[in-house]
Amino acid sequence: MLERTEAEVLLTLAQELHFGRTAEQLRMTTGQVSRIVKRLERRIGADLFVRTSRSVALTTIGACLVEELTPHLAGIDSAVRRAVEAGRGISGTLRVGFLGAGAGQLLLKAVALFGVRQPDCAVHINEAQVHDAYERVFSGAVDVLITVLPVRGVRVGPQLLSEQQLLAVPVGHPLAGRGEVSMEVLADHPVVQLPDTMPEETRLARIPAATPSGRRVLLGPKADTFPEILALVATGKGVFPVGEHAARFYPRPDIAYLPMPDAPPVRWAPVWLAANETSLIRSFVDCAVAAASTGGTNSGG
Structure with missing residues (x-):
């Protein structure tokens, strides 16, 4: 089993490919980073990095380990974040997006209601374009997007709008x-x-x-x-x-x-990545549903 510190050193060094920058980012010394890497390599029984006086590079085994480990560590981070939110109550920052003017008007109503219900959460509003709307969700640039359906690969909330x-x-x-x-x-x-x-x-x-x-x-x-x-x-x-x-x-x-x-009909709904779902997103979706129910169903984007 990898310790959390070992996993962080491995993934950070794989990204930076520089012991000094890795140490600085993780607030360690270069010697600590080097010792952790050597300990990992002894445990695995193979080199994870090729080091020279001028460069650092992943070995094939190291690259495979990083590729398989990355999503698991991200999942742990998400689980911990959701637990922290549950323990503290809803607070933080939420990035919301919309595609189309009608969806934008609904989003503004949802943001206003969300601000009343969750005054400790900052909301950043993003206007998406046709060519990049879904990529913003898939890349994590926005946490939740009110957009046109259908779409796969995301979690889809309740239908908010429908129009001819x-x-x-x-x-x-x-x-x-x-x-x-x-x-x-x-x-x-x-x-x-x-x-x-x-x-x-x-x-x-x-x-x-x-x-x-x-x-x-x-x-x-x-x-x-x-x-x-x-x-x-x-x-x-x-x-x-x-x-x-x-x-x-x-x-x-x-x-x-x-x-x-x-x-x-053209249908609209909030969508978000299942892996990134938080209590903030669930609360905002509830607000969007409430805003749509008071604003009618024929004002899409």
């Missing part, structure tokens, strides 16, 4: 004069594409590969942000399905928004 889909088209477009359109028009006009950094299931839920009758959807150019999507629509490069809120939050003289009654 509209089709954004240029005002001079042949479809613009219609009262409503069917999803079948997506096979006749190029559809602006979401970036590949968005999870595939999320992209396909908004822009399917085929229409309900089986016709292939006509693919248009890609965009990384919602303003870019609207710019491409306005300049006639493509059409794009949006949530109903877009007509209210993004009214433009060069874009018309047409109802698509046969399209599935």
